[in-house]
Amino acid sequence: MNNALANPNVDLSDLAIKAGLADYSPVRGCMVIKPYGYAIWELIQKELDARIKECGHENAYFPLFIPQSFINKEEDHIEGFAPECAVVTHAGGEKLEEPLVVRPTSETIIYHMFSKWIQSWRDLPYSVNQWANVVRWEMRTRMFLRTTEFLWQEGHTAHESAENADREARRMLDVYYDFMSKVLALAPLVGEKTDSERFAGAHKTYSLEVLLRDGKILQAGTSHHLGQGFAKAFDIQFQNKNNELEYVHLTSWGVSTRLIGAIILGHQDDKGLILPPNVAPIQAIIIPIYKNEEQKEKVHSNCQAIQNELKVLGIRSKVDFNDQITPGAKFNEWELKGVPVRIHVGPRDVDNNVVEIVRRDTLSKIKDITRLGLGEKINALLIEIQNSLYQRNLNWREENTHEVDSFDEINKVLDKKGGFLKVHWCGSQEHESKIKEQTKATIRIKPFEKIDGGGKCIVSGAPSKTRVFIGRAY
RNA sequence: CGGGAUGUGGCUCAGCUUGGUAGAGCGUCCGCUUUGGGAGCGGAAGGUCGGAGGUUCGAAUCCUCUCAUCCCGACCA
Structure with missing residues (x-):
């Protein structure tokens, strides 16, 4: 990405x-x-x-x-x-x-x-x-x-x-x-x-x-x-x-x-926040969909029943009862707010005893999920989203961590994609500030375990015992 | 704190050059029709133009100061 x-x-x-x-x-x-x-x-x-x-x-x-x-x-x-x-x-x-x-x-x-x-x-x-x-x-x-x-x-x-x-x-x-x-x-x-x-x-x-x-x-x-x-x-x-x-x-x-x-x-992605389930104030948002009063009543009571079921399992959920805006507007609104899971409930779903589920992290939509054991399914999905967000952040960090051995290359790599650069540094403060002045990158951390010992400082060529991680920070 | 930009109904902005007492879209409110990915039509409300001074018969518009926000630097969780 x-x-x-x-x-x-x-x-x-x-x-x-x-x-x-x-x-x-x-x-x-x-x-x-x-x-x-x-x-x-x-x-x-x-x-x-x-x-x-x-x-x-x-x-x-x-x-x-x-x-x-x-x-x-x-x-x-x-x-x-x-x-x-x-x-x-x-x-x-x-x-x-x-x-x-x-x-x-x-x-x-x-x-x-x-x-x-x-x-x-x-x-x-x-x-x-x-x-x-x-x-x-x-x-x-x-x-x-x-x-x-x-x-x-x-x-x-x-x-x-x-x-x-x-x-x-x-x-x-x-x-x-x-x-x-x-x-x-x-x-x-x-x-x-x-x-x-x-x-x-x-x-x-x-x-x-x-x-x-x-x-x-x-x-x-x-x-x-x-x-x-x-x-x-x-x-x-x-x-x-x-x-x-x-x-x-x-x-x-x-x-x-x-x-x-x-x-x-x-x-975040270009649709807004993506909240990890464990810190999402609302983990599952239930969205009723209907065309008339008769359907509305049926759908609402079904939504309420789903929420009660989720509540028993300790899932933080809410039904979006607002009938001033269309379901489409709600989809976008809750995506912006980063709610991990959306549950769509329309008349067809109520009749067939199913729901439609959309996960925020992948935006993938699964239709016709059987109502039986829905709470457990949502719970499992929240855990999966939580894990997958962690994995995504970890992969992101690993994919964007590069070994760099020439000073000129620092700016080239950082201008293009940012991330962490592993560079050799001899420990001199003077060289540290030269990196900062000329690349806007700072030494973020020295690793606990020496990496690739016995190299040459990227600034001076002096002997270096380990690589350190540099990057541009907020 | 230096350099740049911006500030006008709830939101996004036009109007400012060439002063004449404020406009659009979205949102809001009312009504009807709608509702499975940002609804449509009709009607309505809502602004002393960031604030304070000044120039002028008259200031959103010109001048001075001030406050805030954003961007670029120096400082930082």
């Missing part, structure tokens, strides 16, 4: 608005998430929250406001975040003694509390997760991909040793992969960020990178091994088994409403 859209940059917000996910708001860079879009977020929360709790992490809530001095405590952190902070200077009609930063992320205030709560090796590992909104005053915003305010989940853990912290960061990365592959039907590429792409204040940043239908790449989630930098800045010490004071080793990890952008851009 070729690039799905001629100009996807324009189409994302357009599609999100037309499909009823979101709308612009009167506030710069901020969007309103409408019920259909928020329902997707709620499903994301429900699925991911369960997985996070399965790891033993509990939810808590920390304040929206952070004293400005907190942000300043970790050197790299302030450098990374200060420019994009919204700051409250006045409240209650008076100037505040110390300005309050609207959280861009909560490391500082959470670790301030950690220092009070963690005293002994017996307290470790210590962890907390929060679902919250954060604000980052970005220069340029794009619906779902980069909004001034966004919703996310941020988990924070403290450990006795660097090994344990790194293991936790890697575990949560695996949790994210499991969630994205099974629930969002996305197959992100996973690895470690380079020094220049690392989170402000982190020791190591791990990332999940999704290849979208337009050939561009989206960082869909990150997990950081923070080392002891924040622990030292916030004085989080514990007494170890040898009665000595030590600083903890921290991790933090998060995913945001950007995931909805990943779902849109990762699966």
Whole structure:
């Protein structure tokens, strides 16, 4: 398949608005998430929250406001975040003694509390997760991909040793992969960020990178091994088994409403959204078709019966009773909204005790499906669609990942089809920024396992131990 | 924050050059006929032209400022 859209940059917000996910708001860079879009977020929360709790992490809530001095405590952190902070200077009609930063992320205030709560090796590992909104005053915003305010989940853990912290960061990365592959039907590429792409204040940043239908790449989630930098800045010490004071080793990890952008851009086709069944607010839409009142009554009660049957099996479904528009208009509308399965019920179907089914991902239509056991059939179909969307995204990524060995070829390949390029890189930051300047591609990740060791850096020809993955990202 | 573009009924846009007090299509509402891939006809409602100033007898139109959105850069989940 070729690039799905001629100009996807324009189409994302357009599609999100037309499909009823979101709308612009009167506030710069901020969007309103409408019920259909928020329902997707709620499903994301429900699925991911369960997985996070399965790891033993509990939810808590920390304040929206952070004293400005907190942000300043970790050197790299302030450098990374200060420019994009919204700051409250006045409240209650008076100037505040110390300005309050609207959280861009909560490391500082959470670790301030950690220092009070963690005293002994017996307290470790210590962890907390929060679902919250954060604000980052970005220069340029794009619906779902980069909004001034966004919703996310941020988990924070403290450990006795660097090994344990790194293991936790890697575990949560695996949790994210499991969630994205099974629930969002996305197959992100996973690895470690380079020094220049690392989170402000982190020791190591791990990332999940999704290849979208337009050939561009989206960082869909990150997990950081923070080392002891924040622990030292916030004085989080514990007494170890040898009665000595030590600083903890921290991790933090998060995913945001950007995931909805990943779902849109990762699966869409030219008819609109394609929602993976596991995050589709409506998994099956039932469309009645009739010519007169008598038929209408018969068809409607049949549709209602089907919905009841689906509900018993836990399938999220709805009957489109709207009689102001024709069935054809409804077909298009629900395709735009990405509903995985459509069930058409007309007078002929009622008489023959059958239905017609259309699946959104392939647009294939199957007539005369026997009503007997319909719920199970729909269930099986939803599972098949879910799997096939994942497989499609995985294939897309694999088909669009190429080994490239000459610098000039980078632009040629990326201009034509985008995707990931596997190139040798010697590790020099100077060469990394040369790639960025001349190709607009960035090093997305360094793989965990060395690929094709012993090559030559694509920029300088210097010895390189492994290939890294580069590409153009949002 | 630099460069470019745009902003006119709910939506997409015309009108602006050459100022004279707003128009189309879609949607909405009412009626009838329709309904298996975006229905047809008839009737109706709906806009102080993004906002604020200014020029003018008179501004959607000209000038200044401002806000927002989109595209291209620098920044980022």
